[in-house]
Amino acid sequence: MTAAAPERAAPLLDVHGLTKRYPTRQGEVTACEDIGFRIAPGGALALVGESGAGKSTVVRLIAGLEKPTSGQIRLHGQHTGDRPRGRSARLARAAAVQIVHQDPYSSLDPRQPIGDGLAELLRLHAGRLAGGLGERSARRDRVTGLLDTVGLPGLADARPARLSGGQRQRVAIARALALEPEILLLDEAVAALDVSVQAQILNLLADLRERTGTTLLFVTHDLAVVRQLCQEAVVMRGGRVVEAGPVGRVLTAPQHPYTQALLDSVPRPGWRPRRISPPV
Structure with missing residues (x-):
């Protein structure tokens, strides 16, 4: 008798x-x-491709920042186009999917200390978050914990202009994590950072995923980031998917010439640039 195959989640x-x-x-x-x-x-999935491939558009659609022309986005099997009923349900839907942009500075109030911004966000969502955040002292403690989690202890009173690019990116991640999202969208979130800070942010994200089970969708053109952080890869070109599969297979045995061209464009000893022809 053959054993039944385990059901996929x-x-x-x-x-x-x-x-x-x-x-x-x-x-x-x-x-x-x-x-x-x-x-x-x-899980952790990477959307890979050069600039203009349509990756950021996909992320904006998933985040609900824009409406699709057609197609469906389902979260836990529920079509996200279905309007939630009631304020609590709307806040829960808004918090379920959080996005971190490449440059988070525009999303931070330059006049507001970062701790106050986090506390305000927690107050707005206090009714659905665990931990009894209706009290100011509870929110203050949660802010301290969030800043410790992203490696910014003692900076609750700092304003965004005082922070480096890597520190502001950590604040953006803390803001997203404050709402206990089910999925975190990272749109080229480490592309503008220097190599050492980029490594710190990637290690932070990997650790957070391991400890909290947060699902990651990572938009990038950096294949080294894909190898380090993600399990699955979807390669886009000209607004379409040209290849998809486990990272190990896609990056070691690509099936599409464009994916191979992306791999060939990664600098290494003896590397020569290879031109990627435009999509037909």
Whole structure:
């Protein structure tokens, strides 16, 4: 008698047929078309491709910052286009998916100490977060814990202008984690950082995922980041998916010439740049 195969965990995020077109005077421009992938709870998936591939558009659609032209985005099997009922449900939906941008400075109030900004966010969502955050002292303690978690102890009174780029990125991650999201979207979140700070942020994200089970969707063009942080990779070009699969397979035995060209463009001893031809 053959043993039954174990059932695969239901995906946390299921993207199917996702398409976004923008109207222009000359007609429609397609930013992404027929995008599909799944991420299991606690998983880490990379969207890979050169600038203009449509990666950031996909992330903005998943975050709810824009509406798709067609296709579906499901979280725990529920279509995210379904309007939640009630304030509590709307706040929970908004908090479930959090995004960290490449440059978080514009999302931080330059006049507000970072600790006050975190406390304000916790107050708004106190009704759905664990830990009895209705009291100011409880929120203050949570802020201290969040800043300790991202490696910024003692900086609650600092304003964004006093912080380095890497520190501001840590603040952005702390803001996202404050809402206990189910999935964290990182849109080129380490691209602008120097190598040493980038390594610190990646180690922080890997540790957070291991300890909290937060699911990660990482947008990047850096294949070294993909190897270090992610389990699955989706390669995009010209707004479409050209290859997808486990990171180990995609980066060692690519099936599509574009993926191979991306790998060939990574500097190494004796490396010569290889031109990537435009998509047909």
